[in-house]
Amino acid sequence: MRLVDTLNSSLQNRAIPDYLNASALRRIHSFVRREGRMTGAQQRALMECWEPFGVEAGAVLLEPKILFGRCAPLVLEIGFGNGESLAVMAAAHPEWDYLGIEVHRPGIGHLLLRAMELQLTNLRILCADAVEALERQLPDECLDRMQIFFPDPWPKVRHHKRRLIQAKRIALLVRKIKPYGQLHVATDCEDYACAMLSLFNTTPELANTAAGGGFAPRPTWRPLTKFEQRGQRLGHVIRDLLFIRRDLALPLAE
Numbered sequence: 001m002r003l004v005d006t007l008n009s010s011l012q013n014r015a016i017p018d019y020l021n022a023s024a025l026r027r028i029h030s031f032v033r034r035e036g037r038m039t040g041a042q043q044r045a046l047m048e049c050w051e052p053f054g055v056e057a058g059a060v061l062l063e064p065k066i067l068f069g070r071c072a073p074l075v076l077e078i079g080f081g082n083g084e085s086l087a088v089m090a091a092a093h094p095e096w097d098y099l100g101i102e103v104h105r106p107g108i109g110h111l112l113l114r115a116m117e118l119q120l121t122n123l124r125i126l127c128a129d130a131v132e133a134l135e136r137q138l139p140d141e142c143l144d145r146m147q148i149f150f151p152d153p154w155p156k157v158r159h160h161k162r163r164l165i166q167a168k169r170i171a172l173l174v175r176k177i178k179p180y181g182q183l184h185v186a187t188d189c190e191d192y193a194c195a196m197l198s199l200f201n202t203t204p205e206l207a208n209t210a211a212g213g214g215f216a217p218r219p220t221w222r223p224l225t226k227f228e229q230r231g232q233r234l235g236h237v238i239r240d241l242l243f244i245r246r247d248l249a250l251p252l253a254e
Contacts, residue, residue, distance in 0.1 A: 042109025049112040053120075055099070057128035059136045067124055068097045073144040076101070076176070078130045078164070079151055083111025085223040090115075090123045092221070096144075097122045101130045130164065131172070140175050145182040150227040153189035165196050174205045179247035186222070186240045188231030193239035206243040216242035 055067065064074050073096045080086045080100040090098045100123070102108055108127055115123050126133055154162045165173070165185065177183060183206065187193050193215065200206050201213050210216040218240050228238055 038106045038109060041113060042106050045109045045112035045116070046105060049116050053112060053115055053123060053125050055124050055126040057126060057133065057137070061139055062137050063139075064097065064099075064142055067099075068122065070097075072097045072122070074099065074142060075145045075147060076138070076143050078146070078148045080107065080111065081150070082107045082226055083114060083125075085149070085225045087111060087114040087118060087120065087123070088223045089221070090120050091118045094122055097124075099124050099126065101126045101128060101133055103127060103129065131169065134172055134176055138176050141178045143177045143181055145184060146173060146177055147182075147184045147222075149186045149222070149225050150188065150231075151185070151192075153187065153192045155189060155191065163192065165192075165199070167199060170199060170203050174203065174245055177245040179245055181245050183243045183245065184219075184222070184240070186218070186225075186228070186238065188228065188234075188236035188238050190237060190239070193241070196241055197239075200241060200243050205246050205248065207246050209242045209244060216240045 055062065065071055068074075075089075075096055075098045077086050077098065077100045080102050081104075083100060083102070086098060086100050090096075100111065102111075102125070105127070108125060111123075111125060114120075115125075126137070128137075148164065151164045152162070154160060160166070173183065183200070185196060187196070197213075197215065201208055208214075208216075218238065219242070222240070231238060
């Protein structure tokens, strides 16, 4: 056999790494890594504080009872930014468990520092693509609340395909929430808010908690986030969308 034939045969039989797989390359992510400057404290936190809070990304299905060592209501926050508001909620509600997903390491480092400072035992952190984590690691109907605060709006029309919340992903999001669990989204992008409201209102598994099928008042338990404060300074209108997952087999309690 010629050398070139041998090489071709070897390549055909070799498993293709995920990062070279054509389907992986075609996948459109809802984020761009904007790492920015990481402080020395954040770097140390990633090295020294990851173990008690960090959850390894991968294909292993998580078991919340084992992850937190108890049975408690579970909240998932997708894209927690610098994690300040998530830390505040976890500290204010020790009877709930919180899992945060983020890809930006400076924000993860900041949250690790706050978690150590506040001695949080009900917080875990996953550094991963949220869509991949939902597909591969989160069991169905495991969440009492899914919260997504100020996701990247990708305001240009040609970039809308990068938005986290779009029609092709609604079934995935809803599937992870328990019947009568909550889906809570907040944004300061009016176009994105209206698009999500229309999408959620036409999803049979979701029931709008707001009168008239509109936007909800900001819940008092939701802390102000860094992006929200920036939006307020710029004069943006903040929109909250608060929905409950229906159990289609039963009528929704009034």
